[in-house]
Each structure stands twice: as C-alpha cells, then as structure tokens.
Amino acid sequence: MAQSSQKINMADVARAAGVSMATASRALNNDYGVSEATRRRVLAVAEELSYVVSPEASRLAGGATGRVAVVVPHISRWFFAALLEGLESVLRAADLDVLLYHVDGIEDRHDFFHRLPARRKVDAVVVLAFPVGEEEQRRLELMGVTIIAAGGQHAPYPNVSIDDEIAGRQAMDHLLFLGHRRIAMIAAVDPDQPDEVQPSGRSNAYYAALRDAGIPVDERLVVTVDWGGDQGADAMAKLLSQPEPPTAVYAHSDEVALGAIRTLRRAGLRVPDDISVIGIDDHPVAELTDLTTVRQPVREQGERAGRMLLDILRGEETEHDVVVPTQLVIRGSTAPPRG
Amino acid sequence: MAQSSQKINMADVARAAGVSMATASRALNNDYGVSEATRRRVLAVAEELSYVVSPEASRLAGGATGRVAVVVPHISRWFFAALLEGLESVLRAADLDVLLYHVDGIEDRHDFFHRLPARRKVDAVVVLAFPVGEEEQRRLELMGVTIIAAGGQHAPYPNVSIDDEIAGRQAMDHLLFLGHRRIAMIAAVDPDQPDEVQPSGRSNAYYAALRDAGIPVDERLVVTVDWGGDQGADAMAKLLSQPEPPTAVYAHSDEVALGAIRTLRRAGLRVPDDISVIGIDDHPVAELTDLTTVRQPVREQGERAGRMLLDILRGEETEHDVVVPTQLVIRGSTAPPRG
DNA sequence: GGTCGTTTCGGAAGCGTTTCCGTTCCGGAA
DNA sequence: TTCCGGAACGGAAACGCTTCCGAAACGACC
Known part of the structure; x- marks a missing residue:
C-alpha cells in the first residue's frame, strides 16, 4: 500500500x-x-x-533554481557572519537556498571569477562586503543572473551599506568634541582584497574632520596595517614609540581598537585616562570591553539586501543604493584628554 | 564564428x-x-x-548533486563561523557546493526537521555543533543521504569534536594548581537548543575536578545562564553578591568569561589580582584581552569533518569518532589566590 | 439558440545529462 | 585464417519537471 x-x-x-x-x-x-x-x-x-x-x-524544464549564491571574503569574522546571518534568514524564509562561496585571498578570488563555479547553479548572487573590480564585474555578468551587494560598496548593482565617511566622522567628531587635538588613526586594510578595491571612506573621514577642525595633519599619527587585532596592537606600539604620542586613537574597527588597547594596557597606560580609543562597528565584544564605538546595524544590512533580492526576483522594482544609519555609542574607552 | x-x-x-x-x-x-x-x-x-x-x-540523469547541506544553530558566533569556514574550505576545494541552513531556535528547528528542505537537494548533510535528538535522527534518515557531525557531539554519525570534559578539566586543574579552592562555575546553555540535547561535559568536569581535589561542592557557586557575554556578566554579579565570593571563576566559554570580567571591572575588582577568570575556546578576542583559556582547534574541526565527508562520498572508509586535543593557554586573567 | 470570451485543464514537446546495451574494431591465440 | 575477448564508442531511453498550445466547459450577451 x-x-x-x-x-x-x-x-x-x-x-x-x-x-x-x-x-x-x-x-x-x-x-x-x-x-x-x-x-x-x-x-x-x-x-x-x-x-x-x-x-x-x-x-x-525552465523554472528557477530556487538557489542564490552568496560570496563572502571572510566567514569567521563577526561582521561578515552577521551580515550572512541576516541575509540567510530572509532568503530561507522565502524558501530560497543559500549557496555559500568563501572567496579568500587574491588568488582564490581570481580563481573564483575565472571559473565562476556558481554558473548555471543559481538565480542570483549576492556579494557580501566584497568590493568588485571592473574586470570582475564583467565576469560576473557572464553568469547571467541578478546581482546584489551588501555591506560595503557602492556598486553598479543594487546595494546596501553604511556611509563609511559619516561613520568615521561620528567617531572623529566625538574625539574632537572631547577636546582631543592630537588624534592618531589606525587604518586597516584587508590583505585579502586587491588594493584597488579597498574602501577609503573611514580614512577620508579622518582627514576631513581634522581639516574642518583646523588641525594640521601629522602623518606620523597615521598607521596603516592589515586588518586584525594583533596588527592593531602593533600599530599602537608604533604610535607609542613616537616623541609625542597621541591623546586619542581612532581605529577603523573594533577589533583593531581592541588590539591597540592591549598594547596600552601592557605599556601600563590607562584607557581612557591616559589615552582614548574609539572603534567602528559595535562588535559584540565592544560592549563587553566597554569600548566606545560607532554602531552599524550589520544583521539588518544583510536582511535588507535579502529583501531587495526578493523584490527583484519577483520582478518588482527595488531601491538601488540603500544607506543605513550609524550611531555613536559612548562607553568607557573615551574621555577628555588629561590636563 | x-x-x-x-x-x-x-x-x-x-x-x-x-x-x-x-x-x-x-x-x-x-x-x-x-x-x-x-x-x-x-x-x-x-x-x-x-x-x-x-x-x-x-x-x-542520475549523477550526484555535488552539493552538501550544512546545518548550523548559529552563524555569527565565532565558534560556529570558524567551524563553517574550515568545512567550506575543504568542500569547495573538492568542488562541492555548500548549502547553508541556519536552524535557529526550537521552533525553527522543528520546522526544519519536519519539512526537510534539503531533501532531494544534496548528497550529504553536515550538522555543525548541533546535537540531534532521536526523533530528529529519524527524520534525517529520511533524506537518504550521508550524514556527518562536527564540533560538539558524539552522534550515531561519524563526527569530530573535542572532549568537553577534558577541556573543562584542563581549566579547572589550572585553577586548582594555582591554589584556588573556592572556585565558581558559570555554566552556559544554549537557549536555542532543546534541553535534552545540551552537552554537559564542561559541567561534569567541574564536579569531577572538585571531587578529585577533595573539595566539597558549594552549589551557590554554580550559576547556569543562557549563553552570552551579558549573561556571563549577570552571573558574575550574582556570584559577587554572596557572603563568601569565589576566588576564581571557571566559565564555560570565553564570551561568558568576558562578560564576567566586565562585571568585576565595574565592581572595582582586579583580574587576576582579586579574582581569576578562565574560559574555554580561545576565541580570537581572548588573546586581545589577555584571557586565560583552553584552546580548541575550531577551524581544524571543520576541515576534518570535511575530509571525512569526502572519504565517505568517495566510498572509502573513514573514522567514526574523532577527538581533537585541547590545550591550556595561560594568559593574564589567572593567578594564585591572594594571601 | 448561437456566438464569443474566459477560465480551467490536458497533451506533449522539450530541457541537458547519464547510463544501459550494444556494436565495432583490433590484436593475439589457436 | 578464423575466432575471441576486451577496449572504445554510439544509440537511445530515462530522469522529473515546465510550458506552449489547443480543447473543453461555462456563462453572458445578443
């Protein structure tokens, strides 16, 4: 039976x-x-x-695959994982399956865009926090599917992200408001991404804020490192070794800021009494470590991107450039300069 | 042409x-x-x-799908993301596509096992750090695919994980070796998982270590909370409110430990001078915050699971229960008890 | 009652592979 | 020379669905 x-x-x-x-x-x-x-x-x-x-x-037989590819440069970093989590939730709610492609490192990247492994396998691809070069755009087009970006670029594709420059300004302005004038920047670049696609909004904010405040730029206060806590620590060490160290540090991300703080602590300096530190992102540990930062809604960006994709797949119109707001979160790692 | x-x-x-x-x-x-x-x-x-x-x-026409489903209870938590990262890397290297299923919360979980959305879509499914109940096992079987587990259970399926009890012992033994006798435990449970599948090795280790050291258990020193930094902080507050607070705290995970430390810091207590704290996992921020912990190789567990899966898919034999070693990492959050 | 427009539904032609059976071909053994 | 076994290759039947196109049914309207 x-x-x-x-x-x-x-x-x-x-x-x-x-x-x-x-x-x-x-x-x-x-x-x-x-x-x-x-x-x-x-x-x-x-x-x-x-x-x-x-x-x-x-x-x-001609139907859709019901699958979408998600391309990410990192998985285990909170920011990317949270983005992915948001995206996955709305996609799965719509009964779409998520194919995960971790494209890690320049070489891997080249291989991906050359082989286009997602070809013929998906209805759409979402690139997460993944600046796409021009040549790569052309390759992507070859897949003949709709494309969406989230978390970090103004692409030719519909996309959602924060305004890095504004976020940076919020951080810098907080430091300036507190009275700091000798502010260092620890800029972080992603070693796994080609130079030409590195976003620069957070750096621009530094210079713009200083300019607006009438403070001359001291290039010795700017250190650029690969992304990461340890690298942030190294950068801080470099900063401390200078004749006239900064009274505040603006780090491109919370992880980098945390690294900087470790160096300060080990050097016997107190945060924020001796030096203020601010990050960007509002990583979950920022709250646990009392780190002042600029929050960006990460999961929401992923969800938003997901919804945009659904719109498009449904044949509807959708926004092209969505910018979600960021917000200064004052905690215990910043204070007015001493004396 | x-x-x-x-x-x-x-x-x-x-x-x-x-x-x-x-x-x-x-x-x-x-x-x-x-x-x-x-x-x-x-x-x-x-x-x-x-x-x-x-x-x-x-x-x-009869070939394989070239796809494998990965089921995870969380994405944005480092542990799961790292596991996933390792797994993805070996799977992708083998030209297999990864379908990501985030099963989040009990209800979602039930829905997943009931609808089995991965059915007919994959050659195999990997359950990551995801204890599977008996009824759920039966449902899984329905998919008619090979199944593998990684990061946290001794399943009827081939699996790889650490020995939670040994890891816990390493942490406890370190505290005991330092001379602590009044040791608290902050146990963390995953609110998104049914009670019956919560692993208990890390808790068992606490009791076993105490027993072996001849120290009577003081149940007021054991606090169980939902997993998370904030919850860890709350637990610590509870611990501090006791007439005779502990001199050391054994937390089930680094995030929980970090939360505990925040409470201590805010209470004006110094770590490790006043109280020692140890976690488990070796989360990247543990290094940045000088947290003593027990390291487990997370990414490697994912990779290992991936390789096991490849073996099976290739029709070869593979190990059934792989246990990877953990290791005590002594940093700055633990010290002998005061005077 | 006949004509026509709407809906609802069925037949059947693909879609692009894999694989089951054969068939052909070739070298070596008898 | 004949026969045979094996390797290399081809024909064609699935695989499970979508969708084009046309048929049927059903009212509405003149």
Whole structure:
C-alpha cells in the first residue's frame, strides 16, 4: 500500500489528485489558471504523499533554481557572519537556498571569477562586503543572473551599506568634541582584497574632520596595517614609540581598537585616562570591553539586501543604493584628554 | 564564428569533438572507457567552447548533486563561523557546493526537521555543533543521504569534536594548581537548543575536578545562564553578591568569561589580582584581552569533518569518532589566590 | 439558440545529462 | 585464417519537471 516514500514524482501526485501533470505543476507553483478547488486538492495530495519537487527537473524544464549564491571574503569574522546571518534568514524564509562561496585571498578570488563555479547553479548572487573590480564585474555578468551587494560598496548593482565617511566622522567628531587635538588613526586594510578595491571612506573621514577642525595633519599619527587585532596592537606600539604620542586613537574597527588597547594596557597606560580609543562597528565584544564605538546595524544590512533580492526576483522594482544609519555609542574607552 | 556563449550543451561539444554524447559525457566525467586521446580532445573542445555541464541535467540523469547541506544553530558566533569556514574550505576545494541552513531556535528547528528542505537537494548533510535528538535522527534518515557531525557531539554519525570534559578539566586543574579552592562555575546553555540535547561535559568536569581535589561542592557557586557575554556578566554579579565570593571563576566559554570580567571591572575588582577568570575556546578576542583559556582547534574541526565527508562520498572508509586535543593557554586573567 | 470570451485543464514537446546495451574494431591465440 | 575477448564508442531511453498550445466547459450577451 504505502508507496516507497522515496520515488514519488509529480506524475504520482497528479494521478492521485485526478488531474494532469500540467495542472499539478501549476497548482504546486501557485501559477495562474487553476481553480481554487483544484489547487487545494493537489496541495493536499502532495502534502499527504510528502512530495517535494525535484529542483533539478524543475530547473531543467525552465523554472528557477530556487538557489542564490552568496560570496563572502571572510566567514569567521563577526561582521561578515552577521551580515550572512541576516541575509540567510530572509532568503530561507522565502524558501530560497543559500549557496555559500568563501572567496579568500587574491588568488582564490581570481580563481573564483575565472571559473565562476556558481554558473548555471543559481538565480542570483549576492556579494557580501566584497568590493568588485571592473574586470570582475564583467565576469560576473557572464553568469547571467541578478546581482546584489551588501555591506560595503557602492556598486553598479543594487546595494546596501553604511556611509563609511559619516561613520568615521561620528567617531572623529566625538574625539574632537572631547577636546582631543592630537588624534592618531589606525587604518586597516584587508590583505585579502586587491588594493584597488579597498574602501577609503573611514580614512577620508579622518582627514576631513581634522581639516574642518583646523588641525594640521601629522602623518606620523597615521598607521596603516592589515586588518586584525594583533596588527592593531602593533600599530599602537608604533604610535607609542613616537616623541609625542597621541591623546586619542581612532581605529577603523573594533577589533583593531581592541588590539591597540592591549598594547596600552601592557605599556601600563590607562584607557581612557591616559589615552582614548574609539572603534567602528559595535562588535559584540565592544560592549563587553566597554569600548566606545560607532554602531552599524550589520544583521539588518544583510536582511535588507535579502529583501531587495526578493523584490527583484519577483520582478518588482527595488531601491538601488540603500544607506543605513550609524550611531555613536559612548562607553568607557573615551574621555577628555588629561590636563 | 563565436557561438553565443550561453547555449552550448554537451551535444555541441560532442559534435565539435566528433564523438557521441555518451563518449563526451564519459570523457568529461573522467569515466572509464575512453581512450586518452579522445578524452583529451573532448576536454580541449569543452575548454575551447567554455562549456560547463548543467548540474541540473546531470543530477536529473542520475549523477550526484555535488552539493552538501550544512546545518548550523548559529552563524555569527565565532565558534560556529570558524567551524563553517574550515568545512567550506575543504568542500569547495573538492568542488562541492555548500548549502547553508541556519536552524535557529526550537521552533525553527522543528520546522526544519519536519519539512526537510534539503531533501532531494544534496548528497550529504553536515550538522555543525548541533546535537540531534532521536526523533530528529529519524527524520534525517529520511533524506537518504550521508550524514556527518562536527564540533560538539558524539552522534550515531561519524563526527569530530573535542572532549568537553577534558577541556573543562584542563581549566579547572589550572585553577586548582594555582591554589584556588573556592572556585565558581558559570555554566552556559544554549537557549536555542532543546534541553535534552545540551552537552554537559564542561559541567561534569567541574564536579569531577572538585571531587578529585577533595573539595566539597558549594552549589551557590554554580550559576547556569543562557549563553552570552551579558549573561556571563549577570552571573558574575550574582556570584559577587554572596557572603563568601569565589576566588576564581571557571566559565564555560570565553564570551561568558568576558562578560564576567566586565562585571568585576565595574565592581572595582582586579583580574587576576582579586579574582581569576578562565574560559574555554580561545576565541580570537581572548588573546586581545589577555584571557586565560583552553584552546580548541575550531577551524581544524571543520576541515576534518570535511575530509571525512569526502572519504565517505568517495566510498572509502573513514573514522567514526574523532577527538581533537585541547590545550591550556595561560594568559593574564589567572593567578594564585591572594594571601 | 448561437456566438464569443474566459477560465480551467490536458497533451506533449522539450530541457541537458547519464547510463544501459550494444556494436565495432583490433590484436593475439589457436 | 578464423575466432575471441576486451577496449572504445554510439544509440537511445530515462530522469522529473515546465510550458506552449489547443480543447473543453461555462456563462453572458445578443
């Protein structure tokens, strides 16, 4: 009696519901041209038989894959993971499957864009916090799918991100407001990304803020390092070794700031009494370590991107450049300069 | 001359190479029964036409999907992300695609195991740090695919993880060795997982270590909270409010430990001078915050699981229960108790 | 009652592979 | 020379769906 639960196909469903495959297909896909009664019957039968369409066959016959590729440069860093988490949640709610592609390092990157492994496999690709070069854009186009970006670039594609320059200004202005005039910047670049696509908003903010405050730039107070806590620590050491160290440090990210703080602590300096430190992102540990920072809504950016994608897949219009707001979060790592 | 690069199929390749589709297919799949010369010719033509097989058609006709599902209870927590990162890297290297399923919260969990959205879509599923209940096992079986576990359970499936109890002992023994006798434990449970599948090794270690040291258990020194830094902070507050606070705290994870430290700092207590704190995991920020901890190789566990999966998919034997070693990392948050 | 427009539904042609069976070809053994 | 076994290759039947196109059914309207 009970059918081997493994091999039921749409034909079985159709037969059991007393309709043709064409109708069954339409019913299951919520397509136009099926009476409500019929649709319900088909759906019921399908449920009964615990039938699931074969995505392969479906796709092969012309339907969508129901899959979207997500390309990320990092997975285990909080920022990217949180972005991914937001994105995945809305995509999965829409019954889309998420194919994860971790493109790590320049070489890997080249390989990815050359082989285009997602080709023919997905309906769309989302690039997360992943600046795409021009040549790479051209390759992407080859996939012939819709493309969306989130968390870090103004792309030719619909995208959502924060305004890095504004975020940087919020951090800098806080420091300036507190009365600091000798402010250092620890700029972080991603060693896994080609130079030409590194975003520069957070750096620009530094110079702009200083200019607006009428403070001359002292290039010795600017250190550029690879992204990371240890690198932030190194940068801080470099900063401390100068004849006239800064009274405040503006770090491009919380992790970098945390590294800087470690160096300060080990040097016997107190934060914020001796030196103020501010980061960007509002990483979860920022709260645990009382780090003043500029919060950006990360998960939300992922969700937003997901919703934009759904719009597009549904054939609707969607915004092109969404900028989500950032917000200064004052905690215990900043204070007015001494004396 | 140049064909519309979009619509070439295997038939085109076969024709261009002067062979039948059967042969072309065999050649492209490195199958048995094709002369080396022919294979090379086919491959060359395919490359020339920049042909890629249609995974849908391939699968439909009987091949494998080339996809594996990864089920995780959290994405943005470092531990899970790192596991995922390791896994993804080896899977992708083997040209397998990773389908990400974030199963978050009990309800979501039930939905997942009920609908089995990965059904018919993958060759295998990897459950990451995701204790699977018995009923759920039965459902999983329904998918008719191979299953592997990593990072946190001794499952009926091949799996890789650390020994939680040993890790806990390493932490406790360190505290005991330093001379602490009044040691508190902040136990963390995952609110998103059903109670019956919560692992208990780290808690067991606490009691066992105390017993072996001949120290009676004071249940007021054991606080159980939901996983998280804030919760760790709360737990610490509770611990401090006792008539006779502990001299050392053993936290189930680094994030929890960090939360505890925040409470201590705010209470004006010094770590490790007044109270020692130890965590487990060696989260990247542990290094930045000088937290003593027990390191577990997270990414490696993911990689290992990936390799095991490849073995199985290749039809080879593989180990069933892999236990990777943990290691005490002494930093600045632990010291002998005062006077 | 006939004509026509709408809906609802069914037949059947693909979609691009894999693989089961054969068939052909070739060298060596008898 | 004949026969035979194995390697190399081809024909064609699935695989499970979507969708084009046309048929049927059903009212509405003249």
